[in-house]
């Protein structure tokens with residue numbers, strides 16, 4: 001069997017982690033032959049809850065789980081980490097936008113960037129989940145200059161899954177029949193869910209989603225708004241933000257990054273822009289990416305962008321650029 005991977009989950013006493021940890025520990029991300037050591041980081045006041053989570057992880061008696069290490073010490077927790085799932089941050093409540101969390105959360109990611117820079121393995125893979133996820137990932141990357149910037153990503157897979165599920169429900173097909181829905185930009189209400197490249201398997205035949213749905217008005221209006229506002233709708237209903245679906249999306253994101261996706265398909269991840277599609281370089285912007293079995297990815301280039309898409313891609317870029325400037329001034333103050 002392979003050497004154990006050291007996987008860190010922050011916010012480990014919180015609600016997303018409670019759905020995430022079992023899935024990671026039983027092999028849904030790294031596969032059935034990869035043992036793991038789980039490091040669970042939270043803050044001092046949550047230590048009691050964290051200890052309960054550790055007991056439960058132990059009581060699952062999972063074959064791949066070699067060790068569970070609770071921690072409230074950031075520097076210790078990041079030591080030699082291979083993969084970090086950065087969930088720990090304040091969630092929003094009803095009526096807030098995710099960027100309203102910026103002042104409260106962004107300093108957490110500055111401090112984690114420092115810990116990654118000095119403690120983690122140099123090829124660490126990071127997914128930021130805590131909101132505002134893209135901008136927190138930008139700050140984390142900035143404060144870890146010794147790590148390849150491409151190793152910092154933020155989660156927009158939940159948005160992709162939401163888009164895919166809306167299309168599948170509209171067409172009455174299984175979720176797995178729908179492929180290549182793209183999320184552009186920020187994990188916020190300006191994100192642009194784009195089905196122009198998406199395809200669906202219908203009666204054994206692959207066809208463009210637009211052709212199958214035959215309702216451009218729905219695709220260009222209600223569909224986009226539903227995906228953009230889904231997080232807020234869940235908060236309104238549950239009085240808590242999405243947790244089960246967020247955990248599932250983290251599993252999907254890291255599994256596909258680690259293992260690669262089949263030829264001809266791609267997934268959405270917020271990654272540092274390399275200037276593709278004229279998006280400001282360095283911003284953590286959600287693009288379609290092709291992941292590969294060597295744990296790397298490339299942004300899918302050359303997709304046709306019409307005027308409708310361009311306007312929406314630019315609007316979400318503008319928001320990210322503004323968030324970046326606000327975050328930098330918070331971190332420098």
Ligand SMILES: NC(=O)C1=CN([C@@H]2O[C@H](COP(=O)(O)OP(=O)(O)OC[C@H]3O[C@@H](n4cnc5c(N)ncnc54)[C@H](O)[C@@H]3O)[C@@H](O)[C@H]2O)C=CC1
Pocket residue numbers: 010011012013014015016017041042043046087088089090091092108128129130131133155156158159187241242243246
């Ligand atoms: N990107 C995405 O798709 C999604 C992002 N989120 C975001 O994920 C974050 C976590 O959500 P929940 O688990 O529901 O929140 P929660 O409040 O249930 O748990 C957050 C946990 O993080 C811990 N924490 C706070 N500061 C920390 C620090 N410096 N180091 C380590 N742990 C720390 C808290 O003590 C708490 O246990 C929120 O910011 C939420 O908005 C939620 C859903 C989807």
Ligand SMILES: O=C([O-])CC(=O)C(=O)O
Pocket residue numbers: 091092098131158230231232234235241242
């Ligand atoms: O909406 C929120 O605040 C939580 C989140 O990011 C989501 O569910 O997409």
